[in-house]
Amino acid sequence: MIKFRLYFDKDKETEWLNKMSEEGYAMTGFFAGFYWFEKCEPGKYVYQIDFGEKLFAVSNNYREFMQETGAEIVQTWGYWIILRKLAADGEFQLYTDVDSSIEHYTKIRTMFKVVAIIELICFFMELICAMEGNTWAIVFMFILAALTVVLMNATFKTNQIIVELKERKGEVSSCGLRNGKVSPLVPCGMLLSSCVTLARETVDHRIIMAVQIMAIIFMLIGLYRSRGKREQNL
């Protein structure tokens, strides 16, 4: 069985993989949002997701270490490492104290931040091309804008986890960026705009108009809701 999911939150992804395992589907492979599952006895495996040091690979040292503790590396993707362990072999947790959890999430936050900045730079490059009237540039511009917003949200969310961990440690957080989350409607609207630009030549202009208006409404409601959320948090 193959399922498509886009996760920007490793904890939710882990939860989902473990829920699937409980229902009798063991994840065996991953490629660009597609997850491969095989039938297994319900609850046979427990999944965990780690963040490694290398892209699409792990060191021999890491592999041997994990094998020794009974964990199997199912898939590496980017810096992500998906591991599983037989549930019969006992509990499977990767990070069991606050300090190592902070270190783990800090690495993840740095990655999200760097990727968000790269997307933002690409967005501005496409923006320049778009202003010269290049249709494809407009399409990519909207996609990149949507990706930037999603990654910024992921960065904020990871930051929030780190702040909470530090508070548990008794450190007073000096963090001003508390929970600034942009509503997912904003990137949805951007992606719709991207589709509209792409389909402008081929699809009936009334449909185009309707979708374009919908995209704008999405983005406006999204922006309004993002603002509302932030005020609540103050």
Added chain:
Amino acid sequence: MEKNIPLTEALFYILLAVRHPNHGYGIIQEVEEMTAGRVVLGAGTLYGAIQSLEKKGWIRIYSEDTESRKKKEYLITEQGKAVFQEERKRLEELLENAKCMDENAN
């Protein structure tokens, strides 16, 4: 050696578990036994700790790739022992001072 102590609980027990040559899973088991199941080190926590302890020179690889089995074993170094003793002194002081609480209670 200013910022070495206090040690985190995980580092404290890992150093203790490699007072004799010990491998990854062995460390997890020994710490679990010592604390009667209270401290169970996660694989990620232990892996990261071993990497950083090795870098600091507090532990070293004792044996690797012996023909019979392929488990990597670690052993505490003199530097690691020194840090551990320093931490022990700090903890003894804590316990000594904790007695003040009893005096006040009486």
